[in-house]
Amino acid sequence: MQIRSMAVGRAIARLDLTRRYDKAASDDAIYLYQLGAAQRHGVYPPFDADARELNDWLQSVRAGRELCRAAWDAFMMDAADDSAQQGKRR
Secondary structure (H helix, E strand, O other): OOOOOHHHHHHHHHOOOOOOOOEOOOHHHHHHHHHHHHHOOOOOOOOOHHHHHHHHHHHHOOEOHHHHHHHHHHHHHHHHHHHHHHHHHO
């Protein structure tokens, strides 16, 4: 899968991809793990384009619960960093 979003690319780069994360047993499980990971950060569907791309990547790698949480944590950390940088510019 080609990553187009800079935010998603940075989030993936923050992950320890040498670690062996568990794979999800089904597409439904991946979806539930994605929802749970997003909801931990107060994010709910409908997702914006960047969040959809992150979820598409998670689907493509058959991410289990831990990887979904780690990816969403990194994604939201990136969003918080961007927000802080914009606040400094004002």
